[in-house]
Amino acid sequence: VQAMLSFCKRKCLERKKPYLRLNLSSDSVAGKIALAMGATQDMQYAFQVKFADEALFLKKIAPLLEKRIAQSIFKGLSATFRIDFYRQQVDLVFENGRLAAVQSGEGECEKILRVCADLFPALRLGYRSWRELRLCRPDIWPLTAEAGMLVDVLFPKRSSWIYQQY
DSSP, X not given: OHHHHHHHHHHHHHTTOSOOOOOSOTTSHHHHHHHHTTOOOOOOOOOOOOOSOHHHHHHHTHHHHHHHHHTSTTTTXXXXXXXXXXXXXXXXXXXXXXXXXXXXXOSOOSEEEEOOTTTHHHHHTTSSOHHHHHHHOTTOEESXXXXXXXXXXXXXXXXXXXXXXX
């Protein structure tokens, strides 16, 4: 990778190009090498994604949520976790670590995350943690420390890179 980047840098200098643009994540191996070689990093653009049906999305990612539960202190979880969007609530019902149901939230629930619907995409896609989102919008919070730990397990912050040719 370093040899390839050095080659590209030489070609840019030979051709008097003002810069070489790399469309890759700064967390990738090539991105880290480029930064170590003196590349500068621009602000990354956060993707904008809207999900029309939160419950359907959560059902689709059930295997991922179950894997995260199995690899955490919540292994074998049998409980309901509620995501309260203020206007509607969605319950994730876990039985022995499996996501048994995703349904409309009703009744009492101990493990609750309150979050405005417009903040949830950044959390569920791993762009920001709930703590980071809370710095700019205090209306996101887990009601208990255990709920906060569960949010961290289900929706961890991740480095991501989406590149699409237009």
